[in-house]
Amino acid sequence: MTAETPHRRAGGRAARQAARLHAHVAGVPYLTRALEPYHLLSDEGLETLEANAETILEQVGLIFRGDPDAVRRLREAGASVDDGGERVRFPRGLCRSIVQATAPRSYVQHARNPDRSVVIGDPYTVLAPNYGSPFVRDLDRGRRYGTLEDFRNFVKLTYLSPHLHHSGGTVCEPVDVPVNKRHLDMVYAHMRFSDKPFMGSVTHPDRARDTVEMARILFGSDVLEDHTVITSLINANSPLVWDATMLGAARAYAEANQATLITPFILAGAMAPVTAAAVCAQTLAEALAGMAFVQLVRPGAPVILGSFASSMSMQSGAPTFGTPEPALVLFTMAALARRLGVPFRSGGNLTASKIADAQAAYESAATFQPTILAGVNFVLHAAGWLEGGLTIGYEKFILDADQCGMAGVFVRGLDMSPNGQGLDAIRENGPGQHFLGTSHTLANFETAFYRSETADNNSFEQWTEDGGLDAATRANAIWKRMLAEYEPPPIDPGVDEALLEFIIRRKAAFPDSDV
């Protein structure tokens, strides 16, 4: 055979179907990486970026908008304040020393099912689904506003996926519930329809406190004091602004010893300079200031350094994904977080495509593979993201989750055990004889290769006979089957009742509002 066109071996349809039934690999609570992170930038380059971040903190400073308590805490720690009392500048090294003094290198986020608790930090990777989309899409109904039913569906699908470790937070916006009350239904859905760890509300400090109260009901009122059970997403208002909503939510969680993802959210060219090295320095500066604030509120409260960086179309201003520049930022920020000594959040399966087509997959992989190779510790948007985050897709979710499963195998690295080296098998087999029936193959074939849940590896003829379906169409059948077979994890009826009573009481306490 001279051309690289492997011949296919025939296989029975029944065998293929049986294989598909057993296609799910056993779930693990999170990934343990045996591989070193990829080193993209030299230590000298990283030191330069750290110095640049300190220069930004020192000479430019940040605005802490509408939160005098935050400004007071930072001033008392050594920062200087001017411009109406909101512009805060930091002596070189101040934020770094505050963070390094008390922020943990890693922490456990406890799940209500202890087998689902995750460690966030090195050498671990925790994968969570899409976050924040107002729209949902599936092949049957197209694109539409998300509802609470959609929200619950994605919580259920995440619960069922062996490749996702964390239930996430606002998997989609349930726009059929008033803005000022939907957090109660969202948090309850995570608590009731899953037993994986979850994220809390950040759209108002009161909603963060509601999340904490519900967690106290679920876990026991004393547990939170020395257990982290919530990790929440706090985005900077880049460039160089932290606003009162985000600071207030971060404060509420920190006071309760709960974790926050301190994430500058940057479309390069709009919210930062257009060049990657500048994005890195600014991201580090913003994150250092935010994390320092959290450590001043409660020393030791877990913080994750987050980075979300997108390129943009300089013609239309639209954010673009899957381009090389954000991947360069991701690798670099991961190394900077590791040097600082805090967990790192970035990445996901990001795309600007409106549908789960080839663009969506290429672009997603162009962020997700760097995510894995950089050794990101907490990955939001690992499944479902479409259209620059405006939409979560049911089929995209299924396809992405399959990629998450592959990452779980990849990070284990090369099996260098005697069985993995397989030298005896080569010795016994000799030249010119295939290995299909050898004892080594028979002993290993069940676990030798990742079995994709969504790929079609059949012959062209078989694929045609099966309807000539594309990947998205196959994924459509998968999520429907998963939801049809879903059963909720057990919960103490008394706890469930108390949660529901809390929600009813809170919803009755103030009028509906859509802000």
Place this chain on the structure above:
Amino acid sequence: MTAETPHRRAGGRAARQAARLHAHVAGVPYLTRALEPYHLLSDEGLETLEANAETILEQVGLIFRGDPDAVRRLREAGASVDDGGERVRFPRGLCRSIVQATAPRSYVQHARNPDRSVVIGDPYTVLAPNYGSPFVRDLDRGRRYGTLEDFRNFVKLTYLSPHLHHSGGTVCEPVDVPVNKRHLDMVYAHMRFSDKPFMGSVTHPDRARDTVEMARILFGSDVLEDHTVITSLINANSPLVWDATMLGAARAYAEANQATLITPFILAGAMAPVTAAAVCAQTLAEALAGMAFVQLVRPGAPVILGSFASSMSMQSGAPTFGTPEPALVLFTMAALARRLGVPFRSGGNLTASKIADAQAAYESAATFQPTILAGVNFVLHAAGWLEGGLTIGYEKFILDADQCGMAGVFVRGLDMSPNGQGLDAIRENGPGQHFLGTSHTLANFETAFYRSETADNNSFEQWTEDGGLDAATRANAIWKRMLAEYEPPPIDPGVDEALLEFIIRRKAAFPDSDV
């Protein structure tokens, strides 16, 4: 903004169209990597695999089938022979020392247009299109056998792509030409419709010699003696067999000082043990034996260590792509080749999908990104591959080439120049002000981000208005436009005439045959 759903900025349709016209980045003849390769396996692990390869060469040996001259050369170099004179075993270190003594670390493959000549070796990466598919596919006509017209079309598309550096070889099989004569038309197509470097025929030693003769006409009869102008694909018949066809073709090229890709082609579980570390050791052993043979034929003739490893469905026996295991092999083999000191070939945009859907893109990226991060020097199948290599797709080709363009930006790494660091821009801009109109942005925006030729980054509404097309449908319009606008590179009319005369003479010299 709390959810990570970037707002879009409006942009004129005319602006978008103008941008698309300028979307092509300037072509470079090959990629120069500023990034270090990813180190997946420790030096200790690599040493173990090298020792295992030597054990295979020593204790198991290889069959050199039907080529007494090859066996004689190897025996005279120190190998032992038994089993009817074809089973060759090598003292530990023999093959390695033969290769390291004379094989070049890198070489120039000259193109007839000197601006298109490529360097194959570190720190460079050369991208070439798909190879060997009997079928072609496009959205208009579906899947069908390839023809000479298709072959020429893909040569033209590769010539036109700024992201592909090498014209490749059997981009598809032109099945409308007899098997024993189609090499003449294929080689001529590369020579006439492109001016990029190309590969030669390997399906019979005579066809290899025809390729060399045509190259002598094109480049001048004396040039080949000290210039490499052909690189050709020599596949092992794994496990542990080199056959007379491949050895004969390799000999023909080596005698003319032309380069060969010595590539074990392994479906793990069939042609090697099912475990990745065993695949690596066997691949290294097979490649070392093949490269040693070439060096004995002509010391110093360029050889590339090739690795093509696929997982397989252990249920159906079908090859599978985009799984984590072949990526582990790829990273490991790249490191082994680097330690040996020869250029490395692997990777590509590989998939088992029948169409250019999400499966095709995820799977392709799962091979192509490791290809880039491993620092592969010569990449076959970088564009067009579908269906495990049985088909080359027109739309897939366009989509893959766009990914090749992104890789070209990524490998340049982070720009740490003062302009890249952008510290002054952050200083001047201050907190809370966007960067869209700053002088730094204006000075950099034309080149700041890779501009995809195939992605749609528009709003959902604009995308819908434009027809709601998927990526493959957009790619369909692109390849048609490229072929419509194609103009052949100039060629000396006398040379062209001599090539055509040679082809007519050779075709008349023996009857048509389909073997």
